[in-house]
Amino acid sequence: MNAAQLLNGIALGSLLMVLSSGLAMIYGLRGVANFAHGALYMSGAYIAYSVSDRAGFWLALLVVPLALAVVGVLLELVFFRPLQHRSHIELGLITFGLALMAERLVVLIWGERTLRVTPPEFLQGTSNFLGVEYPSYRLAIIAIAVVLAAALVLWLRSTTTGLHIRAASQDIETAAIMGINVDRVSLVVVAVGSALAGFAGALAAPYIALDPGMGSAFLITVLIIVVVGGIGSIGGAMIAGMGLGVIQSVTTVWSPSVAVVVPYLALTIVLLWRPTGLAGKRVS
Amino acid sequence: MKRRLLAATTAVTLSLTMAACGAASDSSGGDAEEGPIKIALIPPTSGALAQFGTDSVKGWETAVRLVNEDGGIDGREVELLVKGTDADPATTLRVAKEAVTQDGAQFIGSVMTSPEHGALNAQLEGLGALSFNSLGKDDALVGEQCSPYAVHVVQTTSMDVNALANSIAEMPGEKWAIQAVDYATGHSAAETFKAAAEKAGKEVVLEQFAPLNTTDFGSYITKLKNSGADAVFAVEFGADGVAFVQQADQFNLDDQLKTVLGLNMVSEPLFETLGESIVGYYNNVGYDAAADTEANKEFIEAYTEDHGSAPYYVPADAYAAAQILFAGIEEAGSSEPAEVAEALADLTVETNVGEVTVRGTDNQVLRDSYLGKVVKGDGGLAFEVVTNTSADVTTTESDPACKF
Incomplete structure (x- = not known):
């Protein structure tokens, strides 16, 4: 296996890392398997298509997370908070329904046609990285994802909001008794989680082709990553996302048919070996 | 008393079952010789192939509009029943069965992938419906998976x-x-x-x-x-x-x-x-849009009028499928799928993709291919x-x- 194949795995892993960290945040705090996470990612990619078409790709990277954060606020205020005492299955089904509606909405706005986003001119083509000619845009994804992951971990570990998020993710009731405003923390978490999904979509837009089913294609993999990483653990999800991306890409070189089952295999092995996931109960 | 009750119950159950069977049998394929001629379209509505499914439906819609404006086929109107699938063979088969047994469809179109067609071909004879494949290209569909009730309009791989x-x-x-x-x-x-x-x-x-x-x-x-x-x-x-x-x-x-x-x-x-x-x-x-024939010009004009864009091979092949079906019904003088299938054998039809012949031995439509x-x-x-x-x-x- 050569270095380019390893970079392919790291690039895919970087994308999965950003996407799964948002889902892990929401799952950790709200306990909701947010089946709309794939739809948020897909919506992010489509909004990025429209924004980058009119105002450039870099602005899209800024606008998309903000737009999706607003969607996250609505999700929290309209669904998650009022229904927080209902069973997780009911909330999961609601998010599943929202995902289906989002898919149809995207078809109504952008149509069923497959779309493509062109990366900024200086990121087109290849660059020489450690002696390997590799697509510049993929290298940029890796760099952005690493910076984002570091910033996220730093935010969770060094700020008061981060402390509150970690506390509420461990035990939301005790956190509330200790004086933490868990409603505000939840709002922040769902908004940031949704923004991360949108950001992943915007990052992915020049990487993959845009079609309304693109969210569903990643959703199962991302749900598996969250479970493998340790439910609710953002750090665990990041490690699992990167690991799975690399393993899947490497397996594709050897046997594409086997690569398809890698996430399921990883899920089975981790659940048998370490039922709480790679990170156990740690949040960051 | 108990015996009489048992006998009466058995008789009622049997008669109800037979009536139900009769009803199911009647509904299968609809009333072939009266009312509209029903064609079920089962394209994928999500995923990577959704757009091709939508465009295939558009080709059928244009063909049906034109034939109905001309007074239908032998005075009978043609009706499209547009369904949807996720391109999974099991889903497509279920939708096809519903369309035939419950909605009275006699003909099927716009099914996309070869695995779907493979699964469908195996059931067509039992269903009593005739399928027009304008999308699935696998050779096996006119080989070991062929069916006398499946017309392979598109070129094989x-x-x-x-x-x-x-x-x-x-x-x-x-x-x-x-x-x-x-x-x-x-x-x-x-x-x-x-x-x-x-x-x-x-x-x-x-x-x-x-x-x-x-x-x-x-x-x-x-x-x-x-x-x-x-x-x-x-x-x-x-x-x-x-x-x-x-x-x-x-x-x-x-x-x-x-x-x-x-x-x-x-x-x-x-x-x-x-x-x-x-x-x-x-x-x-698969289709030469520049072909200078009357049938092709009529198709391009009507399609562009209906859908606001020029056609390409997917709607063109769907339109050709419709033309072959209509010619088959006219030749048979009936919309009974078995009779239409028989009439189509070795029939030559002038279509938008040129003059084509349905090969009687495997129902492959013989037509030109382009690079x-x-x-x-x-x-x-x-x-x-x-x-x-x-x-x-x-x-x-x-x-x-x-x-x-």
């Missing part, structure tokens, strides 16, 4: 590849790599292409298959680059095809390639999305038809495995 094979010798590039989708059509295309390439004195240095709905082709493209190939034969459809072309561009794969030859990878609806990076790509072209090259014209990207190969070259005889 081997017909397409045989048409391309005629030109392989002249195409630049000696070391070919095959990148194909990991399902029936991809494998049969790869097999046929490999044989044709080797016959033309070319070397196949790599053969790899990616699952349908692959989003990241990085690993595949890296292998292609490392293989030393100077030409690629690619069988990737819809969103997969776009992702492959887009990522190949990012990897600068084209720099080492003299030829990129696609099978259904590049088509008119994707020109805008794919952009100028595909100029010079070769691809099979096109993407060129940049005044109105944007377009296909320039490079070669035109007739059916007597692309499919010399039917597969002996097909027995009606």
